Amino acid sequence: MSELVAYVDGGSLGNPGPSGIGVVIEGNAGARIKIAKWIGRQDNNVAEYVALLEALQCALVLKAKTLHVYSDSQVVVRQMNGEYVCRSPRLYSLNWVCRKLARSLQFTISHIDREHNAEANRLANSAVRKRSH
Numbered sequence: 001m002s003e004l005v006a007y008v009d010g011g012s013l014g015n016p017g018p019s020g021i022g023v024v025i026e027g028n029a030g031a032r033i034k035i036a037k038w039i040g041r042q043d044n045n046v047a048e049y050v051a052l053l054e055a056l057q058c059a060l061v062l063k064a065k066t067l068h069v070y071s072d073s074q075v076v077v078r079q080m081n082g083e084y085v086c087r088s089p090r091l092y093s094l095n096w097v098c099r100k101l102a103r104s105l106q107f108t109i110s111h112i113d114r115e116h117n118a119e120a121n122r123l124a125n126s127a128v129r130k131r132s133h
């Protein structure tokens with residue numbers, strides 16, 4: 001799986017609140033990986049970054065050469081693309097780690113509307129619901 005596409009989403013019930021991530025990774029052979037994880041009590045932007053981090057780590061484990069990520073978080077996309085400076089102390093370390101891992105790949109990230117990220121959103125919400133009941 002040298003070329004991967006990932007759809008990532010993070011969400012929290014409350015901001016901060018119980019949080020989860022959803023990641024869908026598609027390979028060039030039609031293979032798909034779906035990840036839904038509880039990540040504790042976080043705010044929404046942290047959850048979005050943790051979802052990106054999960055996709056990056058997965059791509060590296062799979063020895064991918066290329067990773068294109070789609071996210072509905074404008075904050076994460078714009079910070080990763082250098083359009084926004086990351087001034088938030090709670091996001092800075094996540095941004096730094098994601099940028100470091102991204103340098104090991106041919107990495108791109110694009111913003112998509114929430115309705116085009118439904119599967120990752122559903123996975124993130126399912127992770128939150130399973131733990132918060």
